[in-house]
Amino acid sequence: MKLKNDFLDALLKEISLRRDYLDGEKVNTIYFGGGTPSLLSSHELSIFMDAIHRSFDIEVGAEVTLEANPDDINVPVLTTWSKSGINRLSIGIQSFHKEDLVWMNRAHNEIQAMECIRLAQNAGFYNMSIDLIYGTPTLTDERWSHNLIAALSMNIPHLSCYALTVEPGTALESMTKKKRAHPVSGDDQARQFLQMTEILTSRGYEHYEISNFALPGKRSKHNSSYWSGDKYIGLGPSAHSFNGTSRQWNVANNALYIKSLEGGSVPFEQEFLTDVQRFNEYVMTSLRTMEGTDIGLVRQKFGDEAAGVLDEGSLKFVERGWMVKEGDRIVLTEEGKLFADGIASELFLASVS
Numbered sequence: 001m002k003l004k005n006d007f008l009d010a011l012l013k014e015i016s017l018r019r020d021y022l023d024g025e026k027v028n029t030i031y032f033g034g035g036t037p038s039l040l041s042s043h044e045l046s047i048f049m050d051a052i053h054r055s056f057d058i059e060v061g062a063e064v065t066l067e068a069n070p071d072d073i074n075v076p077v078l079t080t081w082s083k084s085g086i087n088r089l090s091i092g093i094q095s096f097h098k099e100d101l102v103w104m105n106r107a108h109n110e111i112q113a114m115e116c117i118r119l120a121q122n123a124g125f126y127n128m129s130i131d132l133i134y135g136t137p138t139l140t141d142e143r144w145s146h147n148l149i150a151a152l153s154m155n156i157p158h159l160s161c162y163a164l165t166v167e168p169g170t171a172l173e174s175m176t177k178k179k180r181a182h183p184v185s186g187d188d189q190a191r192q193f194l195q196m197t198e199i200l201t202s203r204g205y206e207h208y209e210i211s212n213f214a215l216p217g218k219r220s221k222h223n224s225s226y227w228s229g230d231k232y233i234g235l236g237p238s239a240h241s242f243n244g245t246s247r248q249w250n251v252a253n254n255a256l257y258i259k260s261l262e263g264g265s266v267p268f269e270q271e272f273l274t275d276v277q278r279f280n281e282y283v284m285t286s287l288r289t290m291e292g293t294d295i296g297l298v299r300q301k302f303g304d305e306a307a308g309v310l311d312e313g314s315l316k317f318v319e320r321g322w323m324v325k326e327g328d329r330i331v332l333t334e335e336g337k338l339f340a341d342g343i344a345s346e347l348f349l350a351s352v353s
Contacts, residue, residue, distance in 0.1 A: 003254075003258075006258050006262075007254060007257075007258055008044060008047075009258075009261075010257060010258045010261035010262065011048070011235060011236055012047070012048070012051050013261045013262075013264075014235050014236070014250075014261055014266055015048075015051045015052060015055050015235060016051070016055060017261075017264075017265075017266055018055075018233060018235070018241075018266060019055035019056065021233045021241060021243060022056065022231055022233055022243070023243075024057060025057070025231060026057045026058070026059050027056050027057060027058050027059065027062060028059045028062050028063065028221055029062060029063045029064075029065070029221040029222040029225060030049075030052060030058070030062060030063070030064045030065070030222075031064075031065045031066075031067075031222045032045075032048075032064075032065065032066040032067065032086070033065070033066075033067040033090070034067070034236065034238070034239075036072075037066055037067060037068075038066065038067070038068040038069070038072040038073075038077065039072075041080070042080040042083060042084055045080070045081070045084035045085075045086070046083075046084050046085075049064075049084060049085050056233075063087065063088055063127075063220075063221040063222060064085055064086050064087050064088060065086070065087075065088040065089065065090050065129075065220075065222055066081055066086045066088075066089055066090070067089075067090045067091075067092070068089055068090070068091055068092070069091070069092050069106075069107065069108060070091060070092070070093060070108035070112040070113050070115075070116040071107045071108040071112055071116075073091070073116040073119055073120060074119065075119060075123065078119060078120060078123035078125065079123065081125075082123060082124060082125070087125075087127060088125070088127045088128060088129070089120055089125050089127075089128040089129070090128070090129045090130075090131070090160075091116060091117070091120070091128060091129070091130045091131070092130075092131045093113050093117075093130040093131060093132060093151075094106055094113075094131060094132060094133045095110075095113070095132065095133065095136075095139070095143075095147055096110050096113050096114060096146065096147050096150045097110055097138075097139075097143050097146070097147070098110045099138045099143075100133075100136055100138050100139055100143070101113070103136060103137070103138045104133065104136065114150070114154075117130070117154050117156070118154075121154075121155075126155075126157070127157060127158075127218065128156060128157065128158065129156070129157075129158035129159065129160055129220060130151060130156055130158075130159060130160070131160045131161075131162065132147055132148070132151070132159060132160070132161045132162075133161075133162055133163075133164055134147075134161060134162075134163055134164070134189065134192040134193070134196065135163040135164045135185070135188055135189030135192055135193075136164045137185075139192070141191065141192060141195060144192050144195060144196070145195065145199065148196060148199045148200065149199070152199075152200075152203055157214060157215045157218035158212070158213070158214045158215070158218050158219070158220060159200065159205070159212070159213045159214075160211055160212050160213075160220075161196055161211055161212075161213065162211050163189045163192075163193065164189070190338050193337070193338060194334060194335075194338075197334050197337075200213045201213075204216070206219070206290060207290060207334075208224075208289060208290045209223070209224075209227060209288050209289050209290070210288045210337050210340055226285065227285045227286065227288060227289050228285075229281070229282060229285065229286075231243050231244050234249075234250070235250075236250065236257075237250055237251060237252050237253065237254050237257045238250060238251075238252040245272060245273060246270055246271060246272045246273060247270070247271050247273060248268045248269065248270040248271070249268060249269055250266065250267060250268045251267040251268070251269075275302060276349050276350070278301075278302075279298070279301075279302050279306055279348075279349050280348040280349060282297075282298070282301075283310070283344055283347050283348065284341075284344045284348075287330075287332060287340060287343065287344050287347075288332075288337075288340055290331070291329065291331070292326070292329045292330050292331030292332065293310070293329065293330050293331075294328060294329050295307050295310055295311050295328045295329070295330065296328040298310055306349060309349060310330075310347055311330075313346065313347045314330045314347065317330075317336065317343055318330075320336075321333060321335060321336070322335055322336030322339060322343060323336050323343070
């Protein structure tokens with residue numbers, strides 16, 4: 001309990017110390033994520049909301065999202081969140097099937113996956129997003145289709161759908177190498193990606209970013225700010241921030257984070273971005289969106305040479321059918337989205353003159 005209180009005190013100090021980071025710009029999205037923000041009490045949430053409003057200029061009606069797992073959700077806690085100003089939930093459903101949840105070692109079961117959504121909606125949380133994972137060895141095309149149809153039947157306005165990735169150094173990587181787990185199939189993931197886009201777009205969802213689908217007007221403001229290159233501030237251990245010219249990230253170690261803030265300083269590292277880095281980041285993020293990459297904006301920000309390189313570099317992908325050119329914008333096709341990272345890397349610059 002003492003460690004938790006020390007951590008919360010440190011976080012409040014960081015909020016106060018970094019009040020000028022955004023230069024007074026209005027904030028239209030607040031996101032409680034990472035770790036287990038759902039474990040905060042009503043009193044603790046209210047304290048943080050008050051501190052945020054004192055330190056930053058928050059827009060009226062700002063999107064305030066809280067990440068939660070299905071096993072965190074019940075009627076009392078939903079009431080707490082609502083009273084604290086939370087107006088959007090992001091729930092880590094992952095699957096509505098027992099076999100998948102067991103394989104992913106999730107704490108919730110398929111019944112809780114369905115029930116938590118019903119409880120949230122009954123509590124007035126109609127603006128929500130759920131996470132689903134595809135491309136796992138246990139997930140057949142039929143079950144993946146059922147997961148999507150189940151979400152549609154419950155009128156979920158926003159879905160974030162991610163392909164399973166095997167991260168280096170994880171237990172899954174070790175199990176796969178030792179043949180104790182089936183390897184992840186790239187072909188299966190590609191097929192299920194296209195299956196997903198067909199089902200969701202046919203039901204009126206905008207495929208507004210490679211992993212994200214939303215009904216009109218229900219895009220995530222928070223995630224969209226990253227893809228648009230807007231300024232943002234992250235608070236807490238490991239949190240990242242961007243002010244338009246530099247990027248910084250806090251230390252990951254909780255004890256070091258607390259100790260530093262007890263002494264009155266924020267423990268972070270910082271990197272000032274070059275024009276090349278800013279160009280490459282813009283290409284990488286914008287290309288993932290349905291609006292695509294704006295060559296005119298590149299010309300304005302980075303000059304004629306950079307715009308010309310981008311325009312010329314996109315031609316081979318247009319010829320392959322992986323990209324289309326719409327006026328001054330280059331946009332990935334559904335097939336092209338399967339190769340988004342590789343395409344973006346081929347369009348990166350080594351230098352800007």
